[in-house]
Amino acid sequence: MTKKPEDLRSHRWFGVETMRSANHRSRLMQLGFGQPEFRGKPVIGIINTWSDLMHCHGHFRERAQDVKRGVWQAGGVPMEIPAMALPEVFQKPSTMLYRNFLAMETEEIARSLPLDGLVLMGGCDKTGPALIMGAISMGIPAIYVPAGPMLRGNWRGKKLGSGSDVWKYYSELRAGTIKQSDWNEMEAGLSRSAGTCMTAGTASTMAIAAEALGLTLPGAASIPAVDSAHPRMAAAAGSRIVGMVWEDLTVTKLLDQRSLDNAVAATMAFGGSTNAIPHLIAIARRAGIAMDLERFDAISARVPLIANLRPNGDTHLMEDFFYAGGSRGFLATLAPHLALDAVTVNGTLGAQIEGAEVYDRDVIRGLDHPFYPEGGVAILRGSLAPDGAVIKHSAASPEKLRHTGPAVVFEDYNDLDARLDDPNLNVTADSVLVLRQAGPQGGPGFPEWGMMPIPKKLLAQGVRDMVRVSDARMSGTSYGTCVLHVAPEAALGGPLALVRDGDMISLDVPGRRIDLLVDEAELAARRAAWTPRVAPQQRGWTALYQRSVGQADTGCDLDFLERGEATPEPEI
Ligand code: FES
Numbered sequence: 001m002t003k004k005p006e007d008l009r010s011h012r013w014f015g016v017e018t019m020r021s022a023n024h025r026s027r028l029m030q031l032g033f034g035q036p037e038f039r040g041k042p043v044i045g046i047i048n049t050w051s052d053l054m055h056c057h058g059h060f061r062e063r064a065q066d067v068k069r070g071v072w073q074a075g076g077v078p079m080e081i082p083a084m085a086l087p088e089v090f091q092k093p094s095t096m097l098y099r100n101f102l103a104m105e106t107e108e109i110a111r112s113l114p115l116d117g118l119v120l121m122g123g124c125d126k127t128g129p130a131l132i133m134g135a136i137s138m139g140i141p142a143i144y145v146p147a148g149p150m151l152r153g154n155w156r157g158k159k160l161g162s163g164s165d166v167w168k169y170y171s172e173l174r175a176g177t178i179k180q181s182d183w184n185e186m187e188a189g190l191s192r193s194a195g196t197c198m199t200a201g202t203a204s205t206m207a208i209a210a211e212a213l214g215l216t217l218p219g220a221a222s223i224p225a226v227d228s229a230h231p232r233m234a235a236a237a238g239s240r241i242v243g244m245v246w247e248d249l250t251v252t253k254l255l256d257q258r259s260l261d262n263a264v265a266a267t268m269a270f271g272g273s274t275n276a277i278p279h280l281i282a283i284a285r286r287a288g289i290a291m292d293l294e295r296f297d298a299i300s301a302r303v304p305l306i307a308n309l310r311p312n313g314d315t316h317l318m319e320d321f322f323y324a325g326g327s328r329g330f331l332a333t334l335a336p337h338l339a340l341d342a343v344t345v346n347g348t349l350g351a352q353i354e355g356a357e358v359y360d361r362d363v364i365r366g367l368d369h370p371f372y373p374e375g376g377v378a379i380l381r382g383s384l385a386p387d388g389a390v391i392k393h394s395a396a397s398p399e400k401l402r403h404t405g406p407a408v409v410f411e412d413y414n415d416l417d418a419r420l421d422d423p424n425l426n427v428t429a430d431s432v433l434v435l436r437q438a439g440p441q442g443g444p445g446f447p448e449w450g451m452m453p454i455p456k457k458l459l460a461q462g463v464r465d466m467v468r469v470s471d472a473r474m475s476g477t478s479y480g481t482c483v484l485h486v487a488p489e490a491a492l493g494g495p496l497a498l499v500r501d502g503d504m505i506s507l508d509v510p511g512r513r514i515d516l517l518v519d520e521a522e523l524a525a526r527r528a529a530w531t532p533r534v535a536p537q538q539r540g541w542t543a544l545y546q547r548s549v550g551q552a553d554t555g556c557d558l559d560f561l562e563r564g565e566a567t568p569e570p571e572i
């Protein structure tokens, strides 16, 4: 214990003898708390990203009660505080537009209120990184409680995976191989309980990354949302944060180069979502730690993919992963590639995974028989993406990883929607579909449009994958040969803005290249004639976002949140 009650932040609200402080105490008493219940105790903010429209956090009101139980038991005072929920499926145009909003909200809640530590309750895709980014910038102790994956989907005895099977069966429906009634029945079996997508999508990826960063209790990342181990973990996290406050174990003390590299290695070995790249870069930059696309690629090249989960594999889901040994078994398997002395909320990473076992080596593979010999993600550069692009090659078609074909260009998502299934569209299986206006500025908000659907006439011919290139992201549950996050984006006049129908595009994943095969004189002429297509928004959050957001390769944070002196604590 390094802190005394007088050292607590909340002491400045409740512990001193001033008129203001008396008023603060009186207002806690108004809420029904007696002075012995709160005086001299750490006040823990439970930042809860619950809402009635947050499909993945349906258990969070109840789970917050479990966290509170843990906080009380350890001698703290829990205060549940709602924050914007970011429901991945409902929120338009993209939850990514609001990741930085939630990060800023988290930081400002913590700064302006009498809080000594935070329990971060998130899970659905952008919520986890947002909460963590905010907690880093505020610089007080925080622990992350991931929502946990939902139960496996089930349809006619087959396992269904969130997202992945929606794309898969929708293609079959469009190809006419299943009926509308089959589809309707499947729809009812897809999402069976509270919890996040149970494929290796962004939510599971970022939960694993958070555990590898040292921000969760051991094993927290993979506990299914409705398993009784989940409320036990939540209560334990509530207890632990109280100790962290006394120890002054702030988030920034947990994060360093070792923990960031551990998170990247875990993400790569998990075959995780491409979304982890901008999220982990943003987290690193907030914490002042070096992280860029090259570091991802270098770690990806040395770490094999050992989690046999959809969308990389064919069958297994997060529930299977949990039974197979879960995140502890997974990280223990990966131990030779991890810095085990990295500090966590609970000691060291090595201590967190000590003794962990794996019970099903088909799901969590050994390093000697990995699912894929290298990490799931590759960083590409070339004349089409001077500042980088990303491909999840573990979920792509091996025969398409080296491919040259003519571009079929869509100006934006509406254009794609209007023309994709046109029988006269000049497209073959060898074409390269190109989509622009889907980056951080162009979307706006960097939507998940990168897995463009296959044109209907090609589906009918049996085509199920094509090379696709965009400045968009794609869902972590998506698959196919999709080149994503092209930077600079088209809205800023990057080379993607200059592509025309019929231009040859060359993809070479082993060589880490993506090139537009048009000579420089022609490109210069096109560049000189180029004008921005979409005017920036004029009001509200989107205007602020477009003024300040960075490109994909730098993590898409807002410039004034990524940098700058800490805002001083309000004095009165
Ligand atoms: Fe919430 Fe996938 S929609 S985690």
Ligand code: MG
Pocket (backbone or CB within 6 Å): 088, 125, 201, 202, 203, 475, 476, 477
């Ligand atoms: Mg997603």
